[in-house]
Amino acid sequence: MADVIVADGLTKSYGKRRGVIDLSFSVQPGEVFGYLGPNGAGKTTTIRTMLDFIRPTNGRVSVFGLDSRADSIEIHRRSGYLPGERALYERLTGVEFLAHFAALRGDVDWRFVLGLGERFDCDLNARIRSLSHGNKQKIGLIQAFMHRPELLILDEPTQGLDPLVQQEFHQLVEEVRAEGRTIFLSSHVMPEVERLCDRVGIIREGRLIAVEDIGDLKARALRTLEIHFAQPVPPSAFSRLPGVRDVEQHGDTLRLTVAGRLDPIVKAAGQFEVVDLASHEPSLEDVFLAFYGKGEKGAG
Amino acid sequence: MVRTVWTKTLRDQRRALGWWSLGFVLTVFMYAAFWPNVHANAAQFNQYIERMPAAIKNMMGGANFGTPEGYLQTELFSFLGPVLLLVYAIGAGARSIAGEEEAGTLDLLLSTPLARLRVLLNKFGAMLSATLYLAMLTWLALMVLGPLYELHLPLGGPVAATLNLFLLALAFGAVALLVGTATGSKGAAVGVSSGLAVVTFVLNTLAPSVDALKPFRFLTPFHYYSAHQPITNGFNGIDILVLFGISLIALLLALATFERRDLAT
Numbered sequence: 001m002a003d004v005i006v007a008d009g010l011t012k013s014y015g016k017r018r019g020v021i022d023l024s025f026s027v028q029p030g031e032v033f034g035y036l037g038p039n040g041a042g043k044t045t046t047i048r049t050m051l052d053f054i055r056p057t058n059g060r061v062s063v064f065g066l067d068s069r070a071d072s073i074e075i076h077r078r079s080g081y082l083p084g085e086r087a088l089y090e091r092l093t094g095v096e097f098l099a100h101f102a103a104l105r106g107d108v109d110w111r112f113v114l115g116l117g118e119r120f121d122c123d124l125n126a127r128i129r130s131l132s133h134g135n136k137q138k139i140g141l142i143q144a145f146m147h148r149p150e151l152l153i154l155d156e157p158t159q160g161l162d163p164l165v166q167q168e169f170h171q172l173v174e175e176v177r178a179e180g181r182t183i184f185l186s187s188h189v190m191p192e193v194e195r196l197c198d199r200v201g202i203i204r205e206g207r208l209i210a211v212e213d214i215g216d217l218k219a220r221a222l223r224t225l226e227i228h229f230a231q232p233v234p235p236s237a238f239s240r241l242p243g244v245r246d247v248e249q250h251g252d253t254l255r256l257t258v259a260g261r262l263d264p265i266v267k268a269a270g271q272f273e274v275v276d277l278a279s280h281e282p283s284l285e286d287v288f289l290a291f292y293g294k295g296e297k298g299a300g
Numbered sequence: 301m302v303r304t305v306w307t308k309t310l311r312d313q314r315r316a317l318g319w320w321s322l323g324f325v326l327t328v329f330m331y332a333a334f335w336p337n338v339h340a341n342a343a344q345f346n347q348y349i350e351r352m353p354a355a356i357k358n359m360m361g362g363a364n365f366g367t368p369e370g371y372l373q374t375e376l377f378s379f380l381g382p383v384l385l386l387v388y389a390i391g392a393g394a395r396s397i398a399g400e401e402e403a404g405t406l407d408l409l410l411s412t413p414l415a416r417l418r419v420l421l422n423k424f425g426a427m428l429s430a431t432l433y434l435a436m437l438t439w440l441a442l443m444v445l446g447p448l449y450e451l452h453l454p455l456g457g458p459v460a461a462t463l464n465l466f467l468l469a470l471a472f473g474a475v476a477l478l479v480g481t482a483t484g485s486k487g488a489a490v491g492v493s494s495g496l497a498v499v500t501f502v503l504n505t506l507a508p509s510v511d512a513l514k515p516f517r518f519l520t521p522f523h524y525y526s527a528h529q530p531i532t533n534g535f536n537g538i539d540i541l542v543l544f545g546i547s548l549i550a551l552l553l554a555l556a557t558f559e560r561r562d563l564a565t
Contacts (some may be wrong), residue, residue, distance in 0.1 A: 044565065053407055054562040077413035085565060087404030091312055096302055103303040104412040143408075 002065055004029050004151055004182045005050065009059030012045050020045050021206045022059065027184055032177055034197030034214075035186040042206040043186040044084045047155050050184075051081060063151065077105070080144035084155035084186070086136055094124035094131070094139050101143050108147045116142045119168055134162045145172060152176060152183045158192055170196060194218065224280045225256045225265060230273035241268055305409070305419055309426035313392070317430060320388055321437055327384065328441035331376050335368070335451040342366045354509035368451050369531045372442070377461050377531060381438065382522075385465055386497055389431045389473030394489035396423035397554075398480030401564055416558050420481065424551055427473050435466035460530035467543035468525040472497050474550035482557040484564045521546060 005027040012019035020042040027033040037043050048054045050061050052072035061068045063075045089097050094117070102108035117124045120138040128136060137160055144152060158166050173196050176183055187193050193200050194214055201211045210217075222245060227233075235247040238256055241264045246257040252275070258265060262279065269277070302308040310317075338345060345365040349357060364370030397420065400406040409419060439462040446453055472493050480489030500520035504527075507517035517523050524539040 048407070048563075048565070051407075051411055053410060073413050073415055076411055079411070081408070081411035083404075083407045083411070085404045085407070087408070089308075089312075089405060092302070100302040100308055101408075101412060104305070104409075104414060106413075 002029075003027060005033075005061065005063050005184060006065075007046070007059070007061045010046070010049060010056055010061050011058035012042075012049055012054060013057045018042065018206045019057070020049075020203070023203075023208045024059075025201050025208060025211050027182060029182055030177065030180040031198045032173060032183045032185065032196055034193035034200040035184065035203065036188070036190065036193050036200050037186075037203035038188055041203045043188075043203060044155055045206075046203070047084075047153055047184075047186060050153065051076065051079070078149055079151045079153055080147060080149035082140050082144040082152075082154040082157055084159075086140050088128050088136055088139060090129040091127065093127050094122060097128060097139060098124070098142060098146065102146065105147050112148070113142060113146045116145060119172075120165060133160055134165060137161050138165060141169060141172075145176075148181075150181055152181070152185075154183065154185045156186055156188070158187070158189075190221075219260055222257050222259050223262075225258055225262065226253060226276075226278045226280075227256070227269050227274060228253045228276040229269075230275055233272050237271070238265060238268055241265055305414070305422035306425045306429075309396075309423060310430060313426075313430060317433070320384075320434055323384060324434055324438045325441045325445075327380055328376065328438060329445050331372065332442070332445045332449045332451050334375075335371060335446075335449045338365055338371055339450070355505050358505050358508050368446070368453050369457055371451075372453075372458075373461070373526075373529060373531045376438075376442075377465065378526065381465055382468060382525070385431065385434060385438075385469035386472050386494075388434060389427065389469035390476040390490055390493045390497070392427040392430060393473035393476030393478075393493065394480045394486045396420070396427060396477045396480060397558065398484050398486040398489050401484045402486055404565070406563055407565070410563070417555055420551075420555055420558055424474070424477060424554075427477065428470060431469050431473060432466055435462050435469070438462060438465070456534050457531040460533075460535045463535070464525050464530050464539060464543065467540060467547070468521055471521050471543050471546040471550070474547040474554075478550040478554040478557075481554040482561070 003026040005025075007023045007025050010023040011021055013021075018040075023046060035043050035046065045054070046061075049056055050063055050068055052068050052075070055069060064078060066075055068075065089100070092100065098113055098117075099110075102110065102113060114124075120142065122135060122138040122142070123131070124139075126135075128139065131139070141157065144154060158169060161169060173183060173185075183196075185193075185196065194217075197214055199211065199213055200217055202209050212220075229252050232249070232252055233254060235249050235254060238244055238254060239247045243258050243260040244256055244265065245259060248255045256265060302311055342365040349365075365374070397406070400409060410416065439458055442451075442453065442458055445451075475496060476489045476493035479492045480486060483489070501522050503513065503516060504520040504522035507513040507520070507523075517527075521543060524542045528536040528539055530536060530539070
């Protein structure tokens with residue numbers, strides 16, 4: 001099957017402000033593609049170009065093989081969109097809001113919409129203005145999923161979602177994946193992308209620096225390992241082990257920066273008396289560090 | 301009720317429109333209630349106005365307090381009527397696109413399979429219908445409340461005057477919609493269009509009596525609104541065409557700029 005999204009040399013400049021520069025990537029049908037980068041890296045700019053809210057300075061992006069500029073209406077018809085800036089019509093109730101968008105789209109199964117409302121445990125009869133942040137998020141999500149689109153374009157979908165709703169959202173993503181539909185999801189949180197996505201594109205300062213399989217990415221990511229020993233242990237016992245990039249000593253504790261498998265370190269630590277051991281999820285910064293090598297400034 | 305962008309936009313305004321309706325009806329009521337008194341002292345009023353500077357006389361629309369038409373032309377249709385309806389239409393025009401853009405809801409609205417053209421036409425339609433409603437309500441109030449105070453009017457004149465009032469407000473509303481759509485800024489839209497309204501209003505007031513400005517009197521929409529005295533003389537095709545033409549051109553320019561530009565987040 002043909003790729004769902006193809007960006008080809010996509011560039012958007014905003015005068016002095018950074019946009020995105022020469023992006024090329026493709027998203028395959030049925031995959032959950034994570035678009036990872038720090039805030040301000042150009043994630044929203046990329047998404048808004050796909051949906052023709054802004055126009056490329058150079059290059060092009062196509063969705064379903066259709067040109068983002070010439071065929072935007074057809075692209076909109078077949079996609080669901082969750083904006084990064086969650087502004088809804090505050091004066092309407094949830095039902096009115098969803099009914100409005102269902103009417104604008106046509107072809108929406110209202111029972112499915114109400115079903116989503118129940119799943120998210122969302123009070124659809126309250127005025128949106130009176131809802132909590134999390135409840136507004138739910139309504140935004142229902143709006144994106146309600147017409148069962150072939151492609152979902154979600155800008156930071158779980159930002160501000162409470163854990164229960166997050167779980168429901170993850171389940172929804174799994175269902176969409178199982179039905180062979182496609183999701184393009186932006187995020188600045190590595191663990192979330194790791195959990196949901198098949199592949200990830202990493203964007204930094206407007207440039208796509210890598211498109212990787214999640215598994216490969218994790219293997220390359222740096223993680224921090226903190227080992228608290230009973231007595232001070234010399235850093236030299238660890239600094240030459242494979243994958244160790246950096247060792248810092250703080251009293252009885254060693255803080256190691258490690259790429260790849262932890263096995264050699266754990267075995268080496270076994271020679272000493274270990275009081276506590278903590279491994280931290282690789283943060284986005286750590287992922288970038290893995291790509292840029294240790295010591296580069298301004299990562300993340 | 302909220303099946304289209306048009307009806308949804310009107311629904312958003314239903315409460316505000318309720319207050320506007322009250323305002324227009326009360327304004328008409330006030331002028332109607334003053335009529336018996338004005339009529340009784342028409343001669344003095346007319347003398348008083350005769351002594352005023354020419355520009356003020358122009359502003360008051362030629363003023364003849366002896367007839368209901370002259371009285372309404374001077375009072376309702378020369379100042380308060382246009383001011384109120386322009387304020388409404390300019391606000392509605394400015395909010396059309398720029399309001400959604402500033403509120404951050406425009407992305408979501410345009411992520412539906414609606415072309416920008418269609419969204420803009422819906423917004424224009426909402427502004428047009430609400431402005432038309434307020435104009436018609438004013439006319440209706442005049443015809444219903446007037447006779448209670450001996451303010452008897454023929455059918456044609458007030459309809460022609462109200463139509464011109466509607467078209468004048470629509471023109472400035474369309475300019476506000478154009479500026480708002482082109483810039484994405486409600487403030488710019490209200491500022492530019494109300495600034496234009498003041499300048500062209502003053503030009504219309506001064507032009508007939510200031511020789512240097514006389515040739516420019518055709519440049520102001522207010523000339524087409526009132527020079528012909530529609531409440532007395534009825535419909536004038538050219539006035540209607542020019543006023544509606546302004547709206548149409550502004551709408552077409554708005555469509556052209558909207559299609560071309562990037563939307564703000």
